[in-house]
Amino acid sequence: MASVGANQKSAEWVLGAGEEFRFEVDFKHTIEIKLKHGHAEYFGAELGREASYSFSGENGVVFSWEGCTLTVIGECQSAYVAGETPMDSCINVHMALQQLRVQARSDSANGPRVIIVGPDDSGKTSLARTLINYAVRMGETPLYVDLDPMDASVTVPGTVSVTPMSKTVDIETGFMSYAMSSSAGPPDTPLVWQFGHEQPTDNAELFNLLVDRMAAAIGRHTANNSQSATSGLFVDTRGFTDAAKCETIDHAISALGITTLLVVGSERMYSLLSNRPFAKEGVTVIKMARSGGTVDRSAMFRQQYNSRIIQQYFYGTPKEPFSSFSTVANFQEIRILRVGEDSIAPSSTLPLGETRMLTDTSVLAVEPDEALTHSILAVTDASMDLEGDSVAGMQALGFVNVTVVDMEKKRLILISPVPGRLPKQVLLYDVESLRSALPTDMHSKEIIFIPINNSNSFVHVEGGSGSHWSLLIYVKHVNPTYHYYDSMANINYQYALAVKSKLDAILFGAGSQGPPMITHSCPQQENGSDCGIFVILYTDLLARRYNDLRLPPPIQPTNRVSMPPPVPPRPRRLRKFSAEPDTTRHAASIALHNRRNSSQPQSSSLPTRPSTYHDSSDDSSGVIRRPMSPFVRSSNTRNRMAVRPAMLVAPVIERAFWWIDYADLCNPLKARTTLQALVNEHCTRYNNIATSLN
Ligand SMILES: Nc1ncnc2c1ncn2[C@@H]1O[C@H](COP(=O)(O)OP(=O)(O)OP(=O)(O)O)[C@@H](O)[C@H]1O
Known part of the structure; x- marks a missing residue:
């Protein structure tokens, strides 16, 4: 978090009784808030008078029961005072829970155990944080159970945890402060389990197993700590609205x-939820209003937020920085395992009659290779000789980051938050870490554009820490293929390979070779700074090409489709910029343009489809049928992705990569003068394409 500059503007905000100051500040800016007069709290934790609190990449709220004056230094994306807040119902719930705690103390029973559910960004974590802070301020020591792996607030994302809370949640660093050993003593150290997925339903079996392990740990803790037992616990959950996703909630309610x-x-x-069996078995279901201040966070915001959480785990915060340590682990000294299915492909994609051989808690060995680079591995409590699925529910002692996989010396170079050798040698690998960067419904995506960077940093660095960008494209059709475009002599090739092997593990199963990666000749940059522009232009041109070739109206199964011949690649000419217009290419473009503008396939004016493109789905009458691909979508709406006739896939893909129209790029004068100007347009196009792909 950068500090606020001396010349930043400062503003005074006056809050009346029961009002709150809401602000949004992005990751590029930092603001400082000081309480000048009165009393105020940040999600239930009291602000110290004249103490300065810094926020960056945060949507926050300072509330005052009696009124106060705040000084805010720095630039917010939005800032306002609101009078309508759900704080009255929040304090009512707190008082009711406090009565239950008092009752539990006199009955020597467990205190209230609360689970908070709701849609994404409805304010679940904020409510849990506020109620925990109120309880702690009354001398209670409740447990905080974080069952939201995507938004893990205590350690790295992808985990679930339980933390005993004996002090209010830190105003600036939130729950993360509990994972920082210097600020939390051993009694407050969280217990963490690696889950490795974003949604509990991604692997419900494993999720439920971890909840069971957590429930056992909570049982042991409360058996020896009556104060904690009577204080109760708060469970924060992943957002959901779908009734089908209640299963993990049902399980958590009964286990905890x-x-x-x-x-x-x-x-x-x-x-x-009021009609679920647990409601009839004594669980009180209470409706809470969503605060008008809660903000829907974009995927980008969440990604940056998670990146910061990882950074804080290894390096601490600006106010409390840590040193991280480098350590070496030889391949033969460690066991790297992953839990769960090989592939995220749904069961429905298995051949008819086949069932999965593995359960979702099966443990698979991972052979170290480049795909591990930049992965976060959980160091588990398991011993080297522990076999089978018992490793799956093992607690994580901590996390290491793989910076180098040295295949020659057969060793990993790791960053660890603590010095010395690894305390245990069984490491859990979370191949799903790449998933956060991929579309959620990846199986329905036909083309995935993946910008590749050669950064060695595993966390988001403002402005980026790598020096070169290139483009990897995954094209899923009958025969999936990767295509690689690099504007600087393929210098990012190894990074693309590393991403490819991670994708292979996700798409085709751990250890799979996956489909081939074709490296394409493409225009090369002439300076040291245009790589990003070239990535945008490649993406734009290729996406446009895919879309253009899809423009003819949906082809009925009875139509005979005639394709124009492929234009042969001209790598030399593409590399060498020429001022002269290329008439051959121009003619090919016109032919394509004519075909696009026609409402019928132009079988008469264009040569017929080359026989090499015929696939087994063509029958003798020339009628082309949809190939049987598990991923073919059947919608006949005019959604660009959905209407794409599957039988065009193979020829279209091949020609798309041959038929790249670099005319604009290949005129050096034009390229020089307009490249920068084009960037904005291309960024917009890129965003549009990304949106349509999503
Ligand atoms: N009263 C409020 N005023 C302003 N911002 C708020 C308020 N309450 C919550 N927020 C912000 O809104 C965002 C969403 O809130 P929160 O994280 O509590 O939601 P959630 O339901 O836990 O989200 P998730 O979908 O991750 O489970 C957060 O950035 C939080 O800081």
Whole structure:
């Protein structure tokens, strides 16, 4: 978090009783908030008078019961005072829970166990944080159970955890401060389990197993700590609205002995959950209003947020920086395992009659290779000789980051938050870490454009820490293929390979070779700074090419499709910029243009489809049928991706890569003068394409 500059503007905000100051500040800016007069709190934690609190990449709220004056230094994306807040119902819930704690103390029973559910960004974590802070301020020591792996607030993303709370949540670093050993003593150290997926339903079996392990740990903890037992616990969950996803909630409610369920911001969910069996078995279901201040966070925001959490795990915060340490682990000294299915392909894609051989908690050995680079590995409590699925529910002692995989010396170079050798040698690999960068419904995507960077940093660095960008494209059709474009003599080739092998592991199973990667000749940059522009232009041109070739109206199964011949590649000419217009290419473009503008396939004016493109789905009558691909979408709407006739896939893909129209790029004068100007347009196009792909 950068500090606020001396010349930043400062503003004074006056809050009346029961009002709150809401602000949004992005990751590029930092603001400082000081309480000048009165009393105020940040999600239930009291602000110290004249103490200065810094925020960056945060949507926050300072609330005052009695009124206060704040000084805010720095630039917010939005800042306002609101009078309508759900704080009254929040304090009512807190008081009711406090009565239950007092009752539990006199009965020597467990205190209230609360689970908070609701849609994404409805304010579940904020409510949990506020109620925990109120409880702690009354001398309670509740447990905080984080069952939101995507938004893991205690350690790295992809995990679930339980933390005993004996002090209010740190205003600046949130729950993360509990994972920092220097600020939390051993009694407050969180227990963490590696889950490795974003949604509990991605591997419900493993998720439920971890909840069971967590429940056992909580049982041991509360058996020896009556104060903690009577203080109860708060469970934060992953956002959901779908009734089908209740299964993991049902399990958590029964395993953790939940007594109260708070439903935030959804009438529908409230009604749905009020009718579940647990509601009839004594769990109180309470509806909570969503605060008008909660903000829907974009995928980019979440990614940057998670990046910062990882950075804080290894390097601490600006106020409390850590040193991280480098350590070496030889391949033969360690076991790297991953838990769960080989591939995220759904069961429905298996050949008819086949069932999966593995359960979702099966443990698979991972052979170290380049794909491990930049991975976060959980160091587990398991011993080297522990066999089978018992490793799956093992607690994570901590996390290391793989900076180098040295295949020659057969060793990993790791960054660890603590010095010395690894305490244990069984490491859990989370191949899914790449998934956050991929579309959620990846199986329905036909083309994935993946910008490749040669950065060695595993966390987001403002402005980027690498020096070169190139483009990898994954094209899924009958025969999936990767295509690689690099504007500087393929210098990012090894990085593209590393990403490819990670994708292979996700798409085709751990250890799979995956489909081939074709490296294409393409225009080369002439300076040291245009790589990003070239990536945008390659993406734009190729995406446009795919879209253009899809422009003819949906072809009925009875239509005979005639394709124009492929234009042969001209690598030399493409590399050498020429001022002269290329008439051959121009003619080919016109032919394509004519075909696009016609409402019927131009079988008469264009040569017929080359026989090499015929696939087994063509029958003798020349009628082309849709090839049987598990991923073919059947929608006949005019959605660009959906209407694309599957039988065009193979020829289109081949020609798309041959038929790149570099006319604009190949005129050196034009390229020089317009490249920069084009960037904005191309960025917009790129965004449009990304949106349509999403
Ligand atoms: N009253 C408020 N005013 C301003 N911002 C708020 C308020 N309450 C919550 N927020 C912000 O809104 C965002 C979403 O809130 P929160 O993280 O609590 O939601 P969530 O339901 O836990 O989200 P998730 O989908 O990750 O589970 C956060 O950035 C939070 O800081």
